[in-house]
Amino acid sequence: MVDHHIPNTSTLSGWRKSSYSGSSEGSCVEVLDGHPTGIPVRDSKAADGPALLVEADAWSAFVSGVRSGAL
Template sequence: MSNMTGAEWRKSSYSANEGNCVEVADNTPSVVGVRDSKDIAGPALMFAPEQWRSFITSIKAS
């Protein structure tokens, strides 16, 4: 997978102000990144866009 150069990270609108949440970067063409908002320099999970869409669809259906 690619690196996250140029990624624009965002938090969910449901996140609390303490910052205990995940951030998602879905503006890159080949990968969706997910990271811990408390450790922005730390590792990020990377998913293919199709995998991320499937995950989000499953969450919304629950």
């Protein structure tokens, strides 16, 4: 069974703020490129908290949907 979360992300480096997040200190999503088992996604306000691990194909479909305005 594939684990779909990372309980503590403080040891991972290279997080980037999503371009779809606002510029304020409010709701910000960070993603980590290059992870071997998927795309980690976390709340930027919880740098040592958990991350959701999304399969690459599912992440691509999600980003495409956002870009096209379908989501």
